[in-house]
């Protein structure tokens with residue numbers, strides 16, 4: 001098998017991977033830094049995916065509100081995380097976010113300004129206006145700026161290289177087996193490895209993620225022996241399912257007080273609102289918070305849509321109608337210009353036509369557990385961005401994923417560079433060439449449907465057990481009798497589904513983005529993280545952390 005050698009290997013070319021590669025190379029220009037990315041660099045991953053009116057990135061710069069500060073920001077993160085965000089990691093974000101944003105400005109990212117002053121807006125879970133953006137292009141601009149800088153510094157980039165397995169030697173991660181163009185195995189050996197390959201939205205039938213975001217990082221780290229945490233918490237929110245584009249229905253749209261209709265033309269939201277809560281109250285709250293969360297009564301909107309769909313009252317394309325035809329076109333084009341234009345280009349004029357929407361998976365809150373230096377519990381392996389866990393708890397402030405990718409991308413890059421210089425690394429003489437079978441697409445599609453039904457908005461014991469039963473049935477199909485994985489994509493889909501389902505089963509309460517219909521209330525005794533780790537045998541260990 002072809003074998004490449006480097007000092008720091010970065011897997012993933014989104015916001016976190018780009019930042020990690022940049023910082024590793026800046027730390028020591030003499031280090032060989034190599035970034036492998038499954039798709040095209042600069043056009044893959046959630047960071048560069050233009051799927052909403054605006055993408056925000058938080059920093060307590062105080063441009064809009066001078067009373068903002070790292071302390072206030074920290075308190076917001078801990079409150080929104082409902083006791084499950086790591087205070088240590090959140091503190092790092094609170095105190096370093098502004099520096100990372102200043103560096104992005106210096107690299108040429110043009111955040112929106114008014115009269116020369118940076119514009120900061122208030123997003124959900126934030127008590128202050130601290131989100132910066134470049135409209136829907138925020139992530140594109142961030143990655144473009146870092147990519148330019150990486151090219152100038154001499155970071156080596158391999159595009160269309162999918163990492164499929166981490167290579168271990170004497171208990172350390174020392175590289176990854178990759179598939180070039182999806183087929184040819186290549187071993188990339190590194191003295192330190194940064195995993196930054198994003199979340200797993202594409203494992204769900206309804207999702208708002210670009211191709212390639214399918215949980216490879218969670219599964220690879222798990223197989224390498226790393227601990228994952230908070231895997232039951234997934235951000236799901238309303239998105240367009242027809243016209244066939246991936247686009248978020250953002251707060252602006254709920255301010256228009258749309259009508260929501262099932263396939264029979266019935267308005268249904270009121271049926272799901274308990275006594276004392278009106279549809280108008282729910283829409284009003286939804287305008288403040290995009291993702292589904294049990295934190296506020298906005299939850300009834302997502303629950304209502306999801307339950308109508310599961311009751312067979314959705315459209316053929318799996319959505320319900322959102323109707324804003326009562327709003328004058330001028331108002332739509334002024335208050336939601338990107339949404340209006342995007343849908344118009346896709347063939348729907350919101351001023352005269354309805355759009356079909358459904359809850360869709362946007363991002364994972366949990367992931368591979370890291371410490372403040374972005375170190376995992378496997379020597380040689382660092383993580384940053386959506387693949388990492390601990391920064392976000394049961395919920396997170398809007399705008400916190402992008403800043404997480406920058407703050408911990410920075411720390412992962414610096415830590416990996418130090419590790420590459422200092423750690424005693426022995427590379428294997430030879431890496432065995434794996435033999436993978438093509439992905440069984442129909443089984444993956446079946447899992448996507450199952451996961452969408454039972455692991456997104458509404459969960460209960462029966463649904464979670466159903467998912468786990470099917471996973472157990474399918475597990476043996478992906479391995480040879482000797483236990484070697486044959487179908488890597490299916491194996492990863494099974495591993496990630498099992499992490500989410502087992503964690504959600506253990507958490508017999510509702511908290512943040514995790515809603516158990518059979519346990520609808522938050523339980524103070526469950527203010528503890530759930531950890532996922534590979535057992536001694538083939539079984540997955542999912543248990544409560546001992547922290548409280």
Ligand SMILES: Cc1cc2nc3c(=O)[nH]c(=O)nc-3n(C[C@H](O)[C@H](O)[C@H](O)COP(=O)(O)OP(=O)(O)OC[C@H]3O[C@@H](n4cnc5c(N)ncnc54)[C@H](O)[C@@H]3O)c2cc1C
Pocket residue numbers: 011012013014015016017036037038039044045046047048049050051052054055056057139161162163164196197198199208209210212213214216217248362363384385386387398399400401402403405
């Ligand atoms: C529509 C939408 C709107 C959002 N809005 C916001 C917002 O307003 N504010 C906010 O903070 N967050 C938002 N998020 C979340 C945020 O964009 C992501 O969490 C964040 O960008 C993740 O960055 P990342 O670098 O960790 O991963 P990504 O940007 O997803 O990058 C992952 C990279 O890894 C590569 N990769 C994947 N698997 C492999 C593999 N096996 N081998 C090699 N490479 C691989 C991918 O090709 C990609 O280059 C939004 C997400 C979406 C989808």
